Amino acid sequence: MSDIYKDINSNYERLSEAEREVVEFILKVKDIESLKLKDIKDVLYVSNATVIRACKKLNYATFSEMKEAFIQARDAKQKNCSAESEFVRVLDGIKKDTITTLELxxxxxxxxxxxxxxxxxxxxxxxxxxxxxxxxxxxxxxxxxxxxxxxxxxxxxxxxxxxxxxxxxxxxxxxxxxxxxxxxxxxxxxxxxxxxxxxxxxxxxxxxxxxxxxxxxxxxxxxxxxxxxxxxxxxxxxxxxxxxxxxxxxx
The missing domain is CATH 3.40.50.10490 (Glucose-6-phosphate isomerase like protein; domain 1)
Known part of the structure; x- marks a missing residue:
């Protein structure tokens, strides 16, 4: 599975100024599933070709493929955050019980x-x-x-x-x-x-x-x-x- 953030970091210098604007715009989008090429064009006033070139320079053949990479990265991050929260909850519980036991x-x-x-x-x-x-x-x-x-x-x-x-x-x-x-x-x-x-x-x-x-x-x-x-x-x-x-x- 490709890591979109690693791809951006590795290939950012290859992007033109307009292509960088495209990538930075997508990074700020919260509802990535509903994002369409037209949304990018209307906000940034760029062509479809500019968006596609940005995708290809990041090693994605299509806009849909790059969008899916963003979705996967977001889901993985949420999963990690959830696992970390569970770990913190367990850790806090053990700390609390240990302190209570020692105070008794x-x-x-x-x-x-x-x-x-x-x-x-x-x-x-x-x-x-x-x-x-x-x-x-x-x-x-x-x-x-x-x-x-x-x-x-x-x-x-x-x-x-x-x-x-x-x-x-x-x-x-x-x-x-x-x-x-x-x-x-x-x-x-x-x-x-x-x-x-x-x-x-x-x-x-x-x-x-x-x-x-x-x-x-x-x-x-x-x-x-x-x-x-x-x-x-x-x-x-x-x-x-x-x-x-x-x-x-x-x-």
Missing amino acids: ADEKNIDQICNCLIEARRIFCVGMGSSFLAASEFNHKLTLLDLWGNVYSDKNSIEYIPQISKEQDVIVVFSSSGQVDEINETIIKAKGNGTQIIAVTSMSANKLKSISTYSLLTGSSGSQKKTRSGLMLHVMSTLVYEKILTKVSSV
Whole structure:
């Protein structure tokens, strides 16, 4: 597909003064589909031959062919602008949710959670579905800090936790909705053992938040709410990891 603007740039010096007027006139036309040779003649007082010569010097055999090139260039530009606008919308949404999530972080609460994790004998990282990725990543970060951790993502392994969890243990639950029955029922049982529960969940009212010892809340909005929620779980877990890192390094 020919690029009319490149053709004009490459061949502009070849155009006569009258032919340049023709091209510059067409560049200013908004409704290019309805443009006719007669319109150019009536405004610029040039002949059909002048217009055709301008077309041929730009490597277009006819006026219709050159007009189609202008239409294609306009449509491509609009498409690019639309794609760019969508990208900006998504980018702004992620920025907004990230800022909201970080603003929800309370320093005292984060400090208590970090101390709880550092002093824990064992840390059970729990997450199902898309939340498993956040749980797995956080578990990996714990190993980098020489803290004992293990990740639980399927129903059977999660239900086994209350049978082995003790008062010195901590369960970190990653759940955007906070409404997963299999997880919440297990958490209640484990809490009966004296195990402390840290919930990383959305700021909306949910059961997980109400039954946990500590909560780390995240913000998410927009049409990609589920995806954004998962991303915000990672943001909050990274904040906790960085805070623990500063505590461990200062010892």
